[in-house]
Amino acid sequence: MNYAAYAQVIKAMADENRLKIIDLLSCGTLCACEILENFDFTQPTLSHHMKVLQTAGIVSAVKKGRWQYYTLLPEFTTEFPEFIKQLLRDSHECVCHSDSSCSRPD
Amino acid sequence: MNYAAYAQVIKAMADENRLKIIDLLSCGTLCACEILENFDFTQPTLSHHMKVLQTAGIVSAVKKGRWQYYTLLPEFTTEFPEFIKQLLRDSHECVCHSDSSCSRPD
DNA sequence: TCAATATATAGATACTCGTCTATGTATCAA
DNA sequence: TTGATACATAGACGAGTATCTATATATTGA
Numbered sequence: 001m002n003y004a005a006y007a008q009v010i011k012a013m014a015d016e017n018r019l020k021i022i023d024l025l026s027c028g029t030l031c032a033c034e035i036l037e038n039f040d041f042t043q044p045t046l047s048h049h050m051k052v053l054q055t056a057g058i059v060s061a062v063k064k065g066r067w068q069y070y071t072l073l074p075e076f077t078t079e080f081p082e083f084i085k086q087l088l089r090d091s092h093e094c095v096c097h098s099d100s101s102c103s104r105p106d
Numbered sequence: 107m108n109y110a111a112y113a114q115v116i117k118a119m120a121d122e123n124r125l126k127i128i129d130l131l132s133c134g135t136l137c138a139c140e141i142l143e144n145f146d147f148t149q150p151t152l153s154h155h156m157k158v159l160q161t162a163g164i165v166s167a168v169k170k171g172r173w174q175y176y177t178l179l180p181e182f183t184t185e186f187p188e189f190i191k192q193l194l195r196d197s198h199e200c201v202c203h204s205d206s207s208c209s210r211p212d
Numbered sequence: 213t214c215a216a217t218a219t220a221t222a223g224a225t226a227c228t229c230g231t232c233t234a235t236g237t238a239t240c241a242a
Numbered sequence: 243t244t245g246a247t248a249c250a251t252a253g254a255c256g257a258g259t260a261t262c263t264a265t266a267t268a269t270t271g272a
Contacts, residue, residue, distance in 0.1 A: 001129060007122040014120035015260080016113040019193070023107060027196040032219065045261055047220055052259095066218045066269050077194045084190050087125070088183045090133040121230080138249065151231055153250055158229095172239050172248045 006083055009076070012056030017041070018049050022072065025059065031067040112189055115182070118162030123147065124155050128178065131165065137173040 013019060021035055036046050050070060053059040058076045062069045119125060127141055142152050156176060159165040164182045168175045 001126075003122045003125045003129070007120060007125050010116060010125070011120040014113060014117040016109045017260090019109045019113050019116070020107075023109070023193055023197075026194050033217090041260085042262065043219070044221080044263085048260075051220090063219090063268095068219060072194070081187065081190050081194065084187050087129055088132050088178070088187065091129075123230090139247090147230085148232065149249070150233085150251080154230075157250090169238095169249090174249060 001086070009056050009058065009080065012052050012058055015049070015052075018053060021049060021053065022058065025070060025072045026077075029069050029071045031069050033067070035070065107192070115162050115164065115186065118158050118164055121155070124159060127155060127159065128164065131176060131178045132183075135175050135177045137175050139173070141176065 013022065017039060020038065024030060024035060024038060032043075032046060032050065035050075036043060039046065050059065050061070050068075053070075054061055057073060059070050060073050062071070119128065123145060126144065130136060130141060130144060138149075138152060138156065141156075142149060145152065156165065156167070156174075159176075160167055163179060165176050166179050168177070
């Protein structure tokens, strides 16, 4: 499992405001000004957050005229929940199935 | 949706090593020394990571003799994937369903 | 052409975080 | 009792980050 790659994605999600941005985008494309209406921080701060989400492969951006439209990437919305599922699922390559010097608790 | 609370959980997951620890624990309880065998960092660093995971409500700890046993909390393993599902699902309270001055891209 | 609008970039600041070394504490076996 | 083992805590350091103000760029309507 590629921990480093997914750690990058999760790092990008590890912020209250970006989590809300992802939620806003979960029902469709929005431009930056529409997203900004939902927050108290400044426009450059939003610009920073959107760049973080793009770099992580969570969001794509398309410019039309004056507006920059952001959309959740389908790769993210489908692959990420699948990764979480696999992460928390018992798999047979785990160290706990191998020999160990420590005894188990009762 | 409680973004702040889940942002704390996601922050605790937003580290390559802690992600691997969660994966190791996904198939059952392990003591600290067993977990440490899988990493290159020092024992105090592991101790720090385990505290972060406990504070976030991801892992519980039980001491038996000399050993400290760690287990993934069932609340985490069941509720977190559900949160991710809801986060990425189109919901009807979204701002995109309300009035907006911005036009949509084609 | 000019002003307003939408967004990005630069640079600064304060804070958080991952890791280390050094050391403390608790448990157990001899 | 003593030494070894398992783990935690304290404190430091360097890197990263969330936010701001100031400013630049691009687009559009008048």
